[in-house]
Amino acid sequence: MSKTSRTGITMPAQAKKGTIIEIRAIAQHDMETGYRYTEDGKRIPRDIIQLFTCQYNGEEVFRSDFYPGTGANPLIIFTTEAVASGTLVFKWVGDGGYEAVNQAQITVS
Amino acid sequence: MTEFNPRSNPIKLSRRTYLSALGLFGLSSWMAPSLTMAKKPEAMEAIAKIAGSNTIRDGRVNLVIPPLVESGNLVVLKLSIESPMTANDYVKAVHVIAEENPSPNIFTAYFTSRSGRAELTTRVRLADSQRVWAIAQMSDGSFWRGYADTLVTLSACTEMI
Numbered sequence: 001m002s003k004t005s006r007t008g009i010t011m012p013a014q015a016k017k018g019t020i021i022e023i024r025a026i027a028q029h030d031m032e033t034g035y036r037y038t039e040d041g042k043r044i045p046r047d048i049i050q051l052f053t054c055q056y057n058g059e060e061v062f063r064s065d066f067y068p069g070t071g072a073n074p075l076i077i078f079t080t081e082a083v084a085s086g087t088l089v090f091k092w093v094g095d096g097g098y099e100a101v102n103q104a105q106i107t108v109s
Numbered sequence: 110m111t112e113f114n115p116r117s118n119p120i121k122l123s124r125r126t127y128l129s130a131l132g133l134f135g136l137s138s139w140m141a142p143s144l145t146m147a148k149k150p151e152a153m154e155a156i157a158k159i160a161g162s163n164t165i166r167d168g169r170v171n172l173v174i175p176p177l178v179e180s181g182n183l184v185v186l187k188l189s190i191e192s193p194m195t196a197n198d199y200v201k202a203v204h205v206i207a208e209e210n211p212s213p214n215i216f217t218a219y220f221t222s223r224s225g226r227a228e229l230t231t232r233v234r235l236a237d238s239q240r241v242w243a244i245a246q247m248s249d250g251s252f253w254r255g256y257a258d259t260l261v262t263l264s265a266c267t268e269m270i
Contacts, residue, residue: 069215071182071233072183075232078229079226080223080224
């Protein structure tokens with residue numbers, strides 16, 4: 001896996017203050033488990049995303065640890081309360097120096 | 110060399126029993142790799158490690174996975190935990206543990222009081238037909254659990270490439 005890859009965020013651009021918004025975050029990643037072997041019997045080393053975080057205007061609102069049991073191209077759908085307009089920063093960190101960052105803007109009225 | 114005559118065979122090995130035995134043998138050899146890595150004690154150990162000295166109560170955690178999945182490589186897992194999700198009463202974390210996966214931990218999600226709802230959807234790998242547990246840790250220090258059983262026809266994790 002390369003040092004970074006494509007990621008995608010789906011969430012509403014506008015929300016009323018106090019409502020709960022749904023965020024879908026996906027990262028393109030093989031999530032190699034480390035339990036597979038090639039045809040000539042060599043073990044394929046583990047290569048996974050280990051950590052996903054979501055910061056809302058600098059404050060962490062959601063975090064997730066991934067293990068080899070998480071599927072390829074990890075998709076995670078979670079919620080957060082729309083408190084203020086601003087930026088949500090999403091970050092994925094994984095094996096082999098993998099790091100991906102994505103962000104989205106939200107206008108809260 | 111004598112000719113094989115089924116009627117004179119003392120153990121009466123009919124074609125049918127012979128073939129079904131062959132089928133069973135084939136099945137058992139197919140299932141053998143999963144037997145060598147039955148990880149239930151390891152999963153229970155992982156759960157015990159999460160809770161520490163606290164007792165885990167049943168309930169409040171609702172885990173949904175399809176009861177029958179064709180491929181264990183990508184299984185949609187939905188999780189919801191009953192909680193008011195206010196500043197002083199919310200779900201801190203939820204740990205998802207699989208009994209028969211080579212590594213019991215699937216993922217851990219950390220909610221905050223700003224999460225709104227303690228709900229989550231993701232996609233997981235399942236190595237075998239098994240029970241999947243979700244252990245939730247509340248902000249008051251209590252632990253709750255829920256589980257879901259599933260049948261997996263094609264297992265993930267160990268296939269050759």
